[in-house]
Amino acid sequence: MSSFKALMVHRDEDKTIRHEMTELQHGDLPADGEVLVAVKYSTVNYKDGLCLSGKGGLVRNYPHIPGIDFAGEVVSSSDKRYQQGDLVALTGWRVGEIWWGGYAQFAKVRADWLVPLADGLDCQQAMAIGTAGMTAMLSVLALEDAGVTPDMGPVLVTGAAGGVGSVATALLAARGYSVTAVTGRPETANYLRGLGANDILARAEMLEGGGRPLESESWAGCIDSVGSTILARALAQMKYGGAVATVGLAGGADLPTTVIPFIIRGVSLLGIDSVMASYERRLSAWNRLASDLPKPQLLAAMTVIGLGDVPSAGADILAGKVQGRLVVDVNA
Numbered sequence: 656m657s658s659f660k661a662l663m664v665h666r667d668e669d670k671t672i673r674h675e676m677t678e679l680q681h682g683d684l685p686a687d688g689e690v691l692v693a694v695k696y697s698t699v700n701y702k703d704g705l706c707l708s709g710k711g712g713l714v715r716n717y718p719h720i721p722g723i724d725f726a727g728e729v730v731s732s733s734d735k736r737y738q739q740g741d742l743v744a745l746t747g748w749r750v751g752e753i754w755w756g757g758y759a760q761f762a763k764v765r766a767d768w769l770v771p772l773a774d775g776l777d778c779q780q781a782m783a784i785g786t787a788g789m790t791a792m793l794s795v796l797a798l799e800d801a802g803v804t805p806d807m808g809p810v811l812v813t814g815a816a817g818g819v820g821s822v823a824t825a826l827l828a829a830r831g832y833s834v835t836a837v838t839g840r841p842e843t844a845n846y847l848r849g850l851g852a853n854d855i856l857a858r859a860e861m862l863e864g865g866g867r868p869l870e871s872e873s874w875a876g877c878i879d880s881v882g883s884t885i886l887a888r889a890l891a892q893m894k895y896g897g898a899v900a901t902v903g904l905a906g907g908a909d910l911p912t913t914v915i916p917f918i919i920r921g922v923s924l925l926g927i928d929s930v931m932a933s934y935e936r937r938l939s940a941w942n943r944l945a946s947d948l949p950k951p952q953l954l955a956a957m958t959v960i961g962l963g964d965v966p967s968a969g970a971d972i973l974a975g976k977v978q979g980r981l982v983v984d985v986n987a
């Protein structure tokens with residue numbers, strides 16, 4: 656087989672991080688994966704921004720191919736579950752962190768990590784969803800499991816114009832929830848309303864004037880990808896019996912709160928992890944994504960870029976400048 660294109664991250668002896676578009680041979684791929692996939696699309700998530708910049712200690716060995724998710728076509732498989740020509744998707748399992756990931760035209764991975772592409776989705780749509788969308792769906796499922804229903808009141812989505820927030824907004828709105836979208840970018844208001852948000856709340860309003868353990872009961876549920884002060888504020892504003900899905904830390908990993916919302920209002924804080932979620936949970940999430948997520952909203956949230964654009968996109972996502980989902984066409 657001929658060589659193929661990959662985006663590699665190098666760390667020099669002085670710890671400088673460099674990106675290089677390179678040509679690899681198939682023999683360069685890891686030997687221990689059972690399935691060789693011709694990657695069609697990958698994406699840029701917040702975690703990709705960390706891996707691309709060498710931050711967060713996520714990448715252990717260099718040179719490295721990042722890309723924490725991808726969709727593509729099986730070229731060969733020594734595992735009976737997959738055959739040549741099958742369309743597959745991968746999110747999580749620390750692919751793109753400790754394993755080579757999706758920023759290449761081919762990837763070799765374990766069969767256990769793959770899922771068959773859900774009916775009704777093509778590879779590009781699957782990656783418009785990607786890790787962020789999978790996480791948003793797991794969050795919606797967690798709120799549903801906690802008994803949050805559309806008639807109980809509005810649901811707050813923080814970091815709403817980002818990847819997780821955009822898909823969460825569209826999913827909740829499609830299920831009939833009234834969504835209040837928190838954003839630090841007022842210019843995204845029309846975009847967020849197009850995804851289905853009923854109200855827009857400025858991030859500054861969530862940051863100022865807080866500090867009380869309980870405030871007016873405003874939200875039946877919350878999907879939070881920001882953490883820190885904003886998550887603490889959301890907890891103080893939950894209605895009795897409400898539930899908050901905590902997903903991320905784009906605003907900080909701390910949580911300056913008290914136990915009061917939990918013990919006075921019976922609020923639940925639900926931890927969401929997409930990386931090690933079981934195969935069964937992933938399948939049900941992908942099936943719900945394929946059936947629930949309206950295609951016009953999915954496409955509105957998507958921007959397609961080429962492999963060469965990925966390093967600058969990684970810096971942009973860490974700076975909170977990316978709107979919606981960045982899909983990487985690895986063959987462009």
Ligand SMILES: NC(=O)c1ccc[n+]([C@@H]2O[C@H](COP(=O)([O-])OP(=O)(O)OC[C@H]3O[C@@H](n4cnc5c(N)ncnc54)[C@H](OP(=O)(O)O)[C@@H]3O)[C@@H](O)[C@H]2O)c1
Nearest residue numbers: 701814815816817818819838839903904905906928929975
């Ligand atoms: N638990 C999991 O399995 C899992 C899976 C995927 C992602 N995550 C985490 O979820 C978070 C979001 O990921 P993503 O890929 O959606 O990233 P993203 O596209 O960059 O979205 C994050 C959003 O958070 C807001 N934000 C950024 N900096 C902020 C700050 N300093 N203070 C308050 N808000 C800020 C911005 O939204 P606005 O511009 O609208 O304010 C930004 O668009 C990350 O922390 C990521 O690591 C976790």
